[in-house]
Amino acid sequence: MKKAIKEVLAAVTTGVMLISVTACGGSGGSTGSSNDKTLNLLVEGGGPAEKVARSSAAEFAKQTGYKLKIDTSPYSGLYDKLKAETDSGKATHDLAVIDVLWFSALSKGLSSLDGVLSPAEKNDLMPQLAQGGTLNGKLLGIPTWTNSKILLYRKDLFENESNRQAFKAQYGYELQVPTSWKEYRDAAKFFTKDGNYGTAVVGQTGADSVTGWLEFATQAGAKNLVLGKNNKPDLQSKPYSDALQYMQNLVKDGSVPSDYLSLGTSEISNMFNQGKLAMQLTWGHFYLASAKELGDKVGAAPMIGGSAGIGAIPGPWYEVLLKNSKKQDIAKKYLKFMYGKNEGYMKELGVAARRSVFKKYENNPQYAHIKALEATLTAKQTQNRPATRLWAQIESETLSPMVQKVFKGANAKEELKAAQQSIESLLMD
Structure with missing residues (x-):
């Protein structure tokens, strides 16, 4: 954030x-x-x-x-x-x-x-x-x-009739603003052409890369993030590996910029505002800057959902x-x-x-991101990060390097096993 x-x-x-x-x-x-x-x-x-x-x-x-x-x-x-x-x-x-x-x-x-x-x-x-x-x-x-991440997308690209026809011919269903992992991945592949990309991932070491992974994990069904119900790490459960694998697939597809390891949230936002990306999953308030640059070409939608539905990490x-x-x-x-x-x-x-403030602005066209934020923040899988004094250390020393390794091709399950062992040792100390 x-x-x-x-x-x-x-x-x-x-x-x-x-x-x-x-x-x-x-x-x-x-x-x-x-x-x-x-x-x-x-x-x-x-x-x-x-x-x-x-x-x-x-x-x-x-x-x-x-x-x-x-x-x-x-x-x-x-x-x-x-x-x-x-x-x-x-x-x-x-x-x-x-x-x-x-x-x-x-x-x-x-x-x-x-x-x-x-x-x-x-x-x-x-x-x-x-x-x-x-x-x-x-x-x-x-x-x-x-605040939370939502989907910002290029309305003009998704509404273009030629794009709609080409997408349906290639994928067998109508082009629409993505709501699921499959739709998001397909749209990302489709819009990667002519030197532009469908989307991007935060590959830069830091908190936002971890947040991006945990958001996909919540969408895949993770609860009590990272530390589990008994304050014990449970990173080897399926939602965490599914989330890492999905992110790795976006990279393998070539749907994200090749310099993804150097990209943070701000860099990705700049690329979107410059017309180089068709979509981005980013903090809701970024809509204001994008709308200023792109006008009515930018749209806002709730965060995408996985098998467990919409999920995000509040900020x-x-x-x-x-x-x-x-x-x-x-x-x-x-x-x-x-x-x-x-x-x-x-x-x-x-x-x-306050809910009342959100409600007051939800129909204001200048704040078109508000309804998307409300839907995301009230989703059943949206949840806070662990309330532990060790979180900054866990995030920076274990989880962020792990995400970056998987982006570069490492086996997700093996890296999660190593990360769990590292966190267990830290908690024991």
Whole structure:
């Protein structure tokens, strides 16, 4: 999700960037006197969290008398800064906006937010959000937005009558926007011609390549991803090998660019926007950038489905309260206030956290990706990644290299067996 956000925000103006830089540095701390009317917030610089916080700060100050001081950091340093702060037990900041993947590692330094939202407010959250922000039975984060991969495709190519006739002659059924693995693979092969490709895969080492594989695994029936019900790895079950084999087949078909090992989510999006790809499975909010480049040539559809149906991996972010903040009560009021400002994330990023916000925008033609996101996020096989403090290590040291090896031709089942043994050893340590 990190690169996805940066891609859509690449057009941030120099002026805004200068504001972000100015906000960095001296935070003023959160340990001042009781007369200190400042709340200190840490966010990713230039991201939607910073923009929404800035746009609503004056209203919060008017209501409460508390000024919001915003400290920013690049994504790459945001986690490190918070980890050092929570480990030290010193509250430099009162609040922060974090990636869902960081909860396990930061949890001991975060306050419980149970009771901040009413039952009705929690019910207005999109699926998986309350669960994703809950650890050991305690709600530790108020969702800011959620996201998932969906299918973006070239409407003009799929609606072209010559293409439709040629596809039916070759494959024996009507060309349509893919909903299944077979349809997606066939369309990818069909549109690979004249120097362009049907689709692409994330072959670049990193989180997105693992996410892409796990999404296919959920579609093939995987549950309790990677670690299984008893927190034990179960990578040798059929859905995981089926997913890896399917991805390998896309590569073997020649339906993806030959330099796939160097492609990340942003690079693939650029290729799609330049007309070099017929389809891509990408984060929903990328639709806004694609529509800006391609106009009505781009369409959005739910994530494709496998034998178990549609499935994806959500990419939510949350606002959290640091346990060592001296301003717990007013900080919780701020979290409640920001829940009411959730529409701001839809305007800035194209996604939000509340069902009511999604509903408000689902028929807006400028947000044609919203219905596809709703269908994907509410699908029965859509599920969160494992809530374990070791996930980053498992992902980077074991799973990402494994996916890349299979892309290059390694046997999927053998690589999954080795990966399971590696994860078992890590868990024992």
